[in-house]
Amino acid sequence: MSSDVRYELYYWPSIQGRGEFVRLAFEDAGVPYVDVARLSESEGGGVRTMLRVMKDAAHEPFAPPFLRVGELTIAQTANILAFLGPKLELVPDDEPSRVWANQLQLTIADLAGEAHDTHHPISVGLYYEDQKPEARKRSESFVKERMPKYLKYFERALARGDGEHLVGRQTSYVDLSAFQLLTALGYAFPKAWARLEPELPHLTRLRDRVAQRPRLAAYLGSARRLPFNEDGLFRHYPELDLSD
Numbered sequence: 033m034s035s036d037v038r039y040e041l042y043y044w045p046s047i048q049g050r051g052e053f054v055r056l057a058f059e060d061a062g063v064p065y066v067d068v069a070r071l072s073e074s075e076g077g078g079v080r081t082m083l084r085v086m087k088d089a090a091h092e093p094f095a096p097p098f099l100r101v102g103e104l105t106i107a108q109t110a111n112i113l114a115f116l117g118p119k120l121e122l123v124p125d126d127e128p129s130r131v132w133a134n135q136l137q138l139t140i141a142d143l144a145g146e147a148h149d150t151h152h153p154i155s156v157g158l159y160y161e162d163q164k165p166e167a168r169k170r171s172e173s174f175v176k177e178r179m180p181k182y183l184k185y186f187e188r189a190l191a192r193g194d195g196e197h198l199v200g201r202q203t204s205y206v207d208l209s210a211f212q213l214l215t216a217l218g219y220a221f222p223k224a225w226a227r228l229e230p231e232l233p234h235l236t237r238l239r240d241r242v243a244q245r246p247r248l249a250a251y252l253g254s255a256r257r258l259p260f261n262e263d264g265l266f267r268h269y270p271e272l273d274l275s276d
C-alpha cells in the first residue's frame with residue numbers, strides 16, 4: 033500500500049458528517065491524509081480555502097466531502113470510497129465484490145440522507161427551529177418505518193454473507209461505514225435504536241468488532257475524532273426520537 037501519495041480530504045471542520053465515512057477508511061488503513069479544512073488558514077486550511085478549491089476544480093464537486101489526490105478532485109462519499117477502497121486495501125479485488133460494496137455504500141448514503149431530512153424536512157437553508165412541526169412528522173415515519181427497513185436490510189445482507197463482513201470475508205470500507213452509521217443512529221435516535229437492536233444481532237456484533245480494530249480504536253479515542261453534535265448530519269433531538 034503506497035503512503036507517499038498526498039491525500040487531501042476536504043470537509044466541514046466541526047462535524048463528523050459525511051466526511052467521517054472517509055476519515056474512518058484512512059484511519060483504519062493507517063494511511064496519512066490531510067484534513068485540509070481543519071487546518072488554520074495560515075497552514076493553508078480553513079473553510080474559505082476549501083470552498084475556493086471546490087469552485088476552482090475542473091470537475092467541480094457539488095458539496096463536500098471531496099478528495100484531492102494528484103490532478104484528481106473526487107466528490108460524492110460513495111464515489112470517494114469506491115476510489116480509495118482498492119488503494120487502502122479495504123475492498124476485495126473482484127468486480128462483483130466492488131459493485132456490491134458500492135451498492136451497499138450508496139444505500140448507506142440514502143439512509144444518511146433520510147436521517148438528515150428528519151431535522152431538515154423542508155429546506156437545508158432554514159434552521160431546525162424553523163421547521164420543527166414538519167421535522168416531527170418526518171421523523172415519526174423515519175424511526176417507525178424507514179430506519180427499521182434499512183437496518184433489517186443490512187442485517188439480512190450480513191447474515192447471507194459470512195455473518196461478519198458485509199462484503200467478502202475481510203473488513204471493507206462498507207463495514208467501517210456501517211459502524212459509523214449504527215453509532216450515529218444510536219446517538220441521534222437512542223430509543224428507536226434500543227427497540228431495534230435485539231433484531232440486529234449481526235449488525236451489532238459488526239459495530240462492536242469494528243470499534244475494537246486497533247487503529248480505529250486509537251482514532252476513536254483521539255482528539256481527531258470530533259464528537260457528535262447538533263450541527264451535523266446525525267443530530268439528537270429527543271422530540272424526534274421514538275416516543276415511549
Ligand SMILES: N[C@@H](CCC(=O)N[C@@H](CS)C(=O)NCC(=O)O)C(=O)O
Binds near residue numbers: 051095097156
Ligand atoms: N451525496 C453527497 C452529499 C453531499 C452533501 O450533502 N454534503 C453536505 C455536508 S454533509 C453539504 O455540504 N451540503 C451543502 C449543500 O447541499 O448545499 C455525498 O454523499 O457526498
